[in-house]
Amino acid sequence: MKATISKVKNHVGGEVTIGVWLANKRSSGKIQFLELRDGTGYIQGVVLKNEVSEENWAKAKELTQESSLYVTGTVREDKRAPSGFELTVTSIEIIQIAQDYPITPKEHGVEFLMDHRHLWLRSSRQHAILRIRNEVIKATYDFFHDHEFIKVDPPILTGSSAEGTTDLFHTKYFDHDAYLSQSGQLYMEAAAMAFGKVFSFGPAFRAEKSKTRRHLIEFWMIEPEMAFCDHEESLKVQENYVSYLVQEVLNNCKPELKAIGRDTTKLEKIKAPFPRISYDDAITFLKGKGFDDIEWGDDFGSPHETAIAEHFDVPVFVTEYPTKVKAFYMKPNPERGEVVLCADLLAPEGYGEIIGGSQRIDDLELMKERYEAFHLTDPSYKWYLELRQYGTVPHSGFGLGLERAVAWICGLDHIRETIPFPRLLNRIYP
Incomplete structure (x- = not known):
């Protein structure tokens, strides 16, 4: 079912597909954590190596900041998450891999940010x-x-x-x-x-x-x-x-x-x-x-x-x-x-x-x-x-x-x- 991040609370335990951009990413061994946004909010997507295909694992590793994708996964309630929910990812469809996104997580000057x-x-x-x-x-x-x-x-x-x-x-x-x-x-x-x-x-x-x-x-x-x-x-x-x-x-x-x-x-x-x-x-x-x-x-x-x-x-x-x-x-x-x-x-x-x-x-x-x-x-x-x-x-x-x-x-x-x-x-x- 297609959904938005703001509405995932209506689909706890169910599987949804959301069109998103990758805001940030980190990994820990056999787990990749994807910070995803769709304009309505933010949600963390969790990719477990043992629970997805090799192809989807590779796609998650390929993602860069501001890459666009459709992500499918199961909605889980998680009170520690800022939104109160997270997504256990089952599959990824890449739309575009963004190259060299200029606004990185480091500090930037105001004029640079205003130019962008x-x-x-x-x-x-x-x-x-x-x-x-x-x-x-x-x-x-x-x-x-x-x-x-x-x-x-x-x-x-x-x-x-x-x-x-x-x-x-x-x-x-x-x-x-x-x-x-x-x-x-x-x-x-x-x-x-x-x-x-x-x-x-x-x-x-x-x-x-x-x-x-x-x-x-x-x-x-x-x-x-x-x-x-x-x-x-x-x-x-x-x-x-x-x-x-x-x-x-x-x-x-x-x-x-x-x-x-x-x-x-x-x-x-x-x-x-x-x-x-x-x-x-x-x-x-x-x-x-x-x-x-x-x-x-x-x-x-x-x-x-x-x-x-x-x-x-x-x-x-x-x-x-x-x-x-x-x-x-x-x-x-x-x-x-x-x-x-x-x-x-x-x-x-x-x-x-x-x-x-x-x-x-x-x-x-x-x-x-x-x-x-x-x-x-x-x-x-x-x-x-x-x-x-x-x-x-x-x-x-x-x-x-x-x-x-x-x-x-x-x-x-x-x-x-x-x-x-x-x-x-x-x-x-x-």
Whole structure:
């Protein structure tokens, strides 16, 4: 019977055939131990010289790292094995013998591994990280569908910037200028006016020339938008969503978390509600921590975010930033116009901002004033203004960077391991 490694638990005592690659091999006299993988998991295949034909014994000896094969054997329960099972091999059908596989069990430099990213994905650690990423994606769809959100796909090619910045990738759209999207948010606001609660999940592009461990040029964003929703209601959705992601990973990715050595006791604390600190109080806190150069009105950099987050062992909201450091569409606090109804969610352990969100301006005249202040005279912004002209309502939304969230959940040193093929300032290969 054909099976996968993840399903061998259903065939204990029976014989199965699995298409696999050889991850590693060792031998001890008349026994060969094959570490096998098929994409769903790992299992040890045991080849006993006295119990297989000479041909199959020879085939097992011939196998090299990353050779491909069909292996047939009897499933045995073994509590010592990482998967809890092993395979007593009865026959082997070789598909290909791999020659000189470049990523050997020794240490390799990061640049070498990145040049071979198409192969590095096969390693147990990278495999585990990307399965955790997959769980976060699945949990995202489950959470928003369970809360009656509709998925809407915004365009990737746009006629303008989402936030009025210049860090965009420009291209020609026939005889027009176009840009790769840096956010789907403006379009999601339009969708929210049609469907009430929506979310998008898609790629975003930032042309910032940044080399930090937190930045990618191409990344994936989850961007919910909610009509008839104020800032406070949005914060509750955000903290419940992040708590759900973490708990789903804890429940469904135990082998993967173990494979990457993640301290899960830190993740077990991640449950809503999350603490909050105002921008004002954050400035006072930072000055008390020796950041004498920070002044009210300054935006926070990575060292500032890290210092704030280290004071908490769960994510923390920093709320109500100065109007002048935030995007044009954020709604000012009605009682204090110099700050906006917004929040950044900072992950613990030094991972920085994983969510940015705000209540959006819903007043037509105020939005017109913002257009003038930000010099948004391009006709491509006309449709966004019309959302305030025809049936405007209070509405809020946020964006979660998938890769930053995965980096934090996995406890990784660098964001480049959270995406299959990272695009960095100096890298577009492979």
